[in-house]
Structures are given as structure tokens and as C-alpha cells.
Amino acid sequence: MHASFRRGMRLGVPFAAVGFLLSMSFGVLAVQTGLTPLQAVAMSALVHAGSAQFAALSVVGAGGGLVPAVAAAGLMNARFLAMGVAVAPSLPGRPLTRALQGQTVVDPSWALANNGDGTFDHRQLMGSTVPQYAGWISGTVVGVLIGDVLGDTDRLGLDAVYPTFFLALLLAEVRDPRTRTAAVAGGLLALLLVPVAPPGVPILAAGVVALVALAR
Incomplete structure (x- = not known):
């Protein structure tokens, strides 16, 4: 295993811990909104984007249908177009290989892999996403399983975790x-x-x- 990949995995662990709490609150809210546990876990596994998933839930919870929910999620994930353009020159291999590597682009990993000179460490990018992906899915599983015990997410302050997480990323750039x-x-x-x-x-x-x- 390359040193950059291992370093990425280490750097990704704290974000994975935060992601676990975020996805746990998503699992609770998803079931309360009407999704089945399997649908909630599948959404986390396939989308792996907290802002998009919460945006879709907010639309569904407000009575919106599938199309507006997908549109809201798409708007939230539109930032990955710019992020993908920025990281693309640093991804080696043929188009399909680079496209697969690009699936590991999430907000914290993108920031952690940034070399500061316009280039990105692709191994560190992928390595930092591994623990975050595992934490996101496992948190969703826990959320859908114990949602009835937790009740409303604001009871434990889980509703504040997500904005706090992005605020930390913003402060790093400031x-x-x-x-x-x-x-x-x-x-x-x-x-x-x-x-x-x-x-x-x-x-x-x-x-x-x-x-x-x-x-x-």
C-alpha cells in the first residue's frame, strides 16, 4: 500500500467519525420521512453525499415527489463539477480508470488531497475516502436500526452536526x-x-x- 494512500486513510478517520454521526441522523430522518431501512442504506451507499441526501429528504418530507427531490439533490451536488474539473489533471490512467478514481471525490478528501499548487495527490484522495465511506454507510445502518430509540434528531443535537462539519471546512479555507x-x-x-x-x-x-x- 502506497504511503500516500495510508496517510490519506489516517487523515480521513476524524472525518469518518463526524460522518458517522451525520449519516446516523440521516438514517433516523429517512425512516421518519417514509423511506424503508433498505432504501436509506442504499441511498447512502450509492450517493454518499450528505448535503444531497438531506436536501432530497427535505423535499420528500415537505410533500414533494421524486423529480423535485432528485433536482434538489442534483443542485447540492453541482459543486462536484467544479471540483472534478480541478482534480481531473491529477488523476492518472485512461478515461474509465480516471472516472472511477473520481468517484472518491468528497469534500474533505478533495481538501486533504489538495497540494496547494493546483495539483492533487490522487492516492491520498482515495485513501482518505475509504474510512469516510465506511463510516457513512455504517452510521446510516445504525440510524435506521435505532431510530425509534433516538426519536427526533434534535434531542441529541444531531441536527447541529452537519452545519458544524461544513463550518469547520470553511474555517480551514479562511x-x-x-x-x-x-x-x-x-x-x-x-x-x-x-x-x-x-x-x-x-x-x-x-x-x-x-x-x-x-x-x-
């Missing part, structure tokens, strides 16, 4: 002088839009602002 302006501008815009915009729109708008700020 500390870097090269990305501080973009991070602050994007974060403030998302904060202003969350109460009034549909799910997915705040993060898209924030991403556009951040890209413009970085370009300038």
Missing part, C-alpha cells in the same frame, strides 16, 4: 490567505440565502462567488 476572500464571500452569501432560497441554491451561488473571487 485561515489560508490565498483563499480567505473567496471563503468569506461564499460563506456569507450562503448564510444570507439559506432562509429564503430553495435547497441547493445557496451552495451553488456561494460556489460561483468563490470561483469569481479566486479568479480575481
Whole structure:
């Protein structure tokens, strides 16, 4: 096993622990919203994107159908287009091999693998995703199994874990002088839009602002 892959696995463990709590709250909410335990676990295994999964649940919980739920999830995951474009030149191999490696791109792994010069360590990217994927699925399993015991997620403060997780990622970018302006501008815009915009729109708008700020 390559040293970069092992290092990625070590770096991914703390994020996996947080992801476990996030996905546990997702499992509880999914069952309460009407999904079967199997559907909830399958969604976590196939999507593996907390923001998209919670956005889809919010639409379903509000009475929306499959199409608007998928649209909301797609809006949330649109940021991966820009992230994929950024990481693509650093992925070796033929198109299919690179596409498979690209499936390991999640927010923390993308940030951890960033070398700071426009390149990414693809082995560290994949390594850091391994424990996070395991933690996400296992957390969902626990959530759907003990959802009746936990009751509402806000009882244990699980509803606060997800925004806190992304706030930590944002603070990491704020500390870097090269990305501080973009991070602050994007974060403030998302904060202003969350109460009034549909799910997915705040993060898209924030991403556009951040890209413009970085370009300038």
C-alpha cells in the first residue's frame, strides 16, 4: 500500500467519525420521512453525499415527489463539477480508470488531497475516502436500526452536526490567505440565502462567488 494512500486513510478517520454521526441522523430522518431501512442504506451507499441526501429528504418530507427531490439533490451536488474539473489533471490512467478514481471525490478528501499548487495527490484522495465511506454507510445502518430509540434528531443535537462539519471546512479555507476572500464571500452569501432560497441554491451561488473571487 502506497504511503500516500495510508496517510490519506489516517487523515480521513476524524472525518469518518463526524460522518458517522451525520449519516446516523440521516438514517433516523429517512425512516421518519417514509423511506424503508433498505432504501436509506442504499441511498447512502450509492450517493454518499450528505448535503444531497438531506436536501432530497427535505423535499420528500415537505410533500414533494421524486423529480423535485432528485433536482434538489442534483443542485447540492453541482459543486462536484467544479471540483472534478480541478482534480481531473491529477488523476492518472485512461478515461474509465480516471472516472472511477473520481468517484472518491468528497469534500474533505478533495481538501486533504489538495497540494496547494493546483495539483492533487490522487492516492491520498482515495485513501482518505475509504474510512469516510465506511463510516457513512455504517452510521446510516445504525440510524435506521435505532431510530425509534433516538426519536427526533434534535434531542441529541444531531441536527447541529452537519452545519458544524461544513463550518469547520470553511474555517480551514479562511485561515489560508490565498483563499480567505473567496471563503468569506461564499460563506456569507450562503448564510444570507439559506432562509429564503430553495435547497441547493445557496451552495451553488456561494460556489460561483468563490470561483469569481479566486479568479480575481
